[in-house]
Amino acid sequence: MQGLKRHTIGVAGLVTALLLAPAHSAFAGGPIDKGTTTTARENSRKDDTLYAAVSYDTSKNGSGPSVGHVSTAGTSWTPPACWLAPKWTARQFAKQMESEYKNVTTDPNQPNYAKNATSQLREMYKNGEYKNYNVDKQDEGMWWGAVENPNAPILERTACNSTLPFWAKNGETPKVKNAISPKILAGLAREQIKVPGTEVTLAPSGTTKVNLATWAWLDHGDFKPVSVTASITAPGLDIRATTVATPVSLKLQPGTEDAETYPTSGECTFNSDGSIGEPYATRRAGQTPPCGIKYLRSSAGGAYKLQATVTWEITWTGSGNTSGRMPNGTFGNDQDVRVQEAQAVNH
Structure with missing residues (x-):
């Protein structure tokens, strides 16, 4: 050199x-995020085109109407x-x-x-x-x-x-x-990661009763790992890194202190098939749900804002047999839950 x-x-x-x-x-x-691959960029390169622009492959990123970027709380990590x-x-x-x-x-x-x-x-x-x-x-x-x-x-x-x-x-x-490296590219790829929004299925749906266990679950296939690959190429040089976000748990926050969560921590882990919790069935009436909520007070004609937040584990692998971990990220949504008083039945 x-x-x-x-x-x-x-x-x-x-x-x-x-x-x-x-x-x-x-x-x-x-960085230019157009979801293009390095090969596509090279095929369209002209003599006066800079080599330094980072190329992103977002074909395996999250999709859907409610996708968003994962947030990272409680850490000093920042992109370069x-x-x-x-x-x-x-x-x-x-x-x-x-x-x-x-x-x-x-x-x-x-x-x-x-x-x-x-x-x-x-x-x-x-x-x-x-x-x-x-x-x-x-x-x-x-x-x-x-x-x-x-x-x-x-x-x-x-x-x-x-x-x-x-x-x-x-x-x-x-x-x-500050020379470009797989680790730097992994951080840039992380900036481009998008994950789906979180709307859990509830039973009873829409409106539930005071002191009645409400089951919550996410079906298999709703959440799966997503990834983005960032790369930079020049003659004889190909540096790249793929950053992967993998869902690891769902956090339920009832929207009121007058509630209990199942489990007590409100943290529901993913099952081996990628689902969370279990769908409600009539035969399970009276059982404690593996993932759910019990409201102790009515929402008085309004609605509680149930917040369902998924935690995503962030890892990366890069050229030159490099790899690493980044701080976990979170992303979630609010959904309305109406709670009514249980009606007594007089015989």
């Missing part, structure tokens, strides 16, 4: 941040604000640098320090540490640079701009901080 150094930037770094990664530039490469990735071929980089050099140095409105810094950068990449932007090595490597995560806070996105663009040979992953 040629010339991989952590440069002290000063003014030059500020100019690089402005010139090489402006939002309006064709060289701004952030930026990373370093292969962005330009040698010819692309040369074209970009020469264009920006001309634009800045011939603009009478540019201050002298900006013109000087731009000239110094051009000298380094054209006649200094590198020779003519490594154009004679066009097929041997790529220029790596900073890529901002458009979903991150705007003030954090420039954290990677302290590293100037550098050259790396094809198939080589530079050992530098």
